[in-house]
Amino acid sequence: MTDGAAGPAAPATRGRVVMLVDNGVEGDSRVQKTAASAAEAGWDVVLLGRSATGKVQTWQLGGAEVRLLPMTTSLARPPHEFRRHWVRGPLAYPPTGIAARREQEVRARRADLEARLGALSQARGEGRSSAGLTLSRQLLRGELLATKVSRRWVSLRRRQLSRAQEARKGLATPVDQLYTRFWQTVAGDRAWRRLDPALWDFELAYGPVVDKLRPDLIHANDFRMLGVGARAKLRAAAKGRRVALVWDAHEFLPGIRRWNDSPRWLPANTAHEREYAPYADAVLTVSDGLADLLRERHRLPEQPTVVLNTPSSADAAGAGDGVPDIRELCGIGPDVPLLVYSGAAAEQRGLGIMVEALTELPDAHVALVVPRPAAPYVKGLVVRAGELGVAGRVHVLSYVPHHQVVPFLSGASVGVIPIHHWPNHEIALITKFFEYSHARLPLVVSDVRTMAETVRSTGQGEVFRAEDVGDFVRVVRGVLADPGRYREVYERPGLLESWTWEAQARVLDGVYSRLLPDHPPAPTHGPAVGSAPDPSRQVGV
Known part of the structure; x- marks a missing residue:
């Protein structure tokens, strides 16, 4: 499919579900698993994401269609970037690029004059002295x-x-x-319309x-897609069509680190979320703690449903061949202590503590499995290791395909989650927690609230004080x-079984079925709901 027009609805489905996400889908394991399992449960699923190429891209994710849409970002630049600065710079050039041109013009003019002066000097040196040459020289000077000037x-x-x-x-x-x-x-x-x-876009x-896809249900992932889904629901209602809206809140927006330098970004996006949250017919989220915060903040009529981002049983079992050996990639033997971190790399993720601790753990090695090994932050860790x-x-190390994540990580000695104290870090069991668990790794986690409570309750690892190298070393030695x-x-019976995507997919399908009671029930034959997405697509760890 090469355009945004809707294709014919698939026959004998339970209804059309349009899922929305503000990224390129690849690397978003939760969204991929949600789309694939919903399609497997009998829904006609179209997952809309954002294209990075400026062209529509499509592929199949199990039984779901993924369609990436081109998006212009003309509204992302604030209006003042296009205006003259009459107060702060009354003599300033307009911000059109003319300043650079004028500077080059002056430099080119000077270069030309210096060359012409050189030509006059050469003419005088050749004995062609005259009043004309002298006049020309004075004019050039x-x-x-x-x-x-x-x-x-x-x-x-x-x-x-x-x-x-x-x-x-900084708009400050x-x-x-x-x-x-x-x-x-x-x-x-409504202030977000002016602030962001x-x-x-x-x-x-x-x-x-x-609108062209005419969904029965819209599944909007996170805060930016909430508005898109709510407005589509309202447009459909104006035409006499009922569309159910599910809002899948991955993070607590007031507690995240803003995504750009503008101080307007957070108040604008929180206002946008508050405006459209009441239109959600059901809210999904990633943890009980976040569910409590969302219900209180938006005065939701019912508690959000928790759907954990857990591996599928097939992923946990290591479906497929050719799983790389993490120890072989590190060049170490089976008895060498190996501490692994897998996931996004950023300062607030606390990876520096793993490098610093190696001076006190002389036999240990560290493996950082990250999406961008050449990112500046990661390079800085390598430089620090050298120092x-x-x-x-x-x-x-680079990411591996999602169906290889669990067996790949299982070759390590300890799974580390050293994240710092940020509001969203306190309230969630993040994806790598479940991946480490299915890899049956002992865990070493920082004392962020929900994860620390879980680890202490299950006994699957130990907790250290965030950003405390000495305490980290103490805990690692003990493990x-x-x-x-x-x-x-x-x-322990039932522990890992409850942390599988199959269990979460049944919860998800229950929400859809409740919102669309007149649609057919889930099929009772075929593969179990919630099996792995297409293993040819790579997702993040």
Whole structure:
């Protein structure tokens, strides 16, 4: 399929589900598993994501269609970037790129004049002295002086432009703060239209396609897609069609680290979320703690349903051949202590503590399985390892396909989750927690609330004080001294079975069925609901 038009609805389905996500789908394991398991349960699923190529891309994810849509970001740049800065830079050039051209023009003019002066000097040296040459030389020197004045004038105007742009780069000037407060006061939750109009870019890319697909249910992942889904629901209602809206909240928006430098981003997006949360017919989320926060914040009529991002049974069993050996990639033998971290790499993830600890753990190695091994943060960890003299024991590895994650990680000695204290870190059992668990690894986790409570309750690992290298070393030594004690926990009946995607998919299908009671029930034959997505697509660990 090469355009945004809807194809014919698949026959004999329980209804059409359109899922929305603001990324390219690949790397988002929760979204992939949700789409594939819903299709397997008999729903006609179209998953809409964002294309990074500027063209529509499509593929199959099990029985679900993935369609990535091109999206322009014209509204992402604030209006002041297109205007002259009359107050802060009355002499500044307009921000059109003309400043760079003027600077180059002056430099080119000076180069030309210097070359012409050189030609006159050469002519005089060849004995062609005359009053004409002297006059020409004086005229050229006058032009050089004028060029010098022009260069200073151009530099002044460019400096004023740069200073004005830098002053407003963070939108934190008194005028910018007044602007933000004004629209929050006047417009309330509708203020996002002024504070972050880039949210409309998603609407303009996704909205028309959703309307053409005529869904029975919209599954909107996270806060930016909530508005897209809610507006599609309202448009359908205006035409006499009922569409159910499921909001899948992956994070607690007020507690996340903002995604850009603008202080308007968080108030705008929280306002956007508050405006459209009431239109959700059901809310899904990733943990009981986040469910409590969402119900309180948005005064939801019922508790959000928790759907954990757990591996499928097939993934946990290591379906498929060719699983790489993590120890072989690290160049170490089976008896060498290997601490593994898998997932996104960022300062708040706390990976630096694993590198620092190696000076106190002389026999241990660290494997960092990350999506971008060449990212600046990861390179900085490698540099730090070199400074500490432990570079040979730090191994940076790339992601593996989702169906290989669990068996790949199982070759390590300990699974580490060293995340710092951030609101969203406190309330969730993150994906790698379940992957480590199915890999039957002893866990070493920081004392973020929900994860620490779970580990202490199950006995599958130990907890250290976040960002405390000494305490981390103490805990790792204790776990490595008796790993079997922690691995035995996974033999407890029902523990890992409850942490499979099959169990979560049944919960998800129950929500869909409740919202669409007039649609056919789930099929009673065929594969179990919630099996693995297409293993040809790579997802994050």
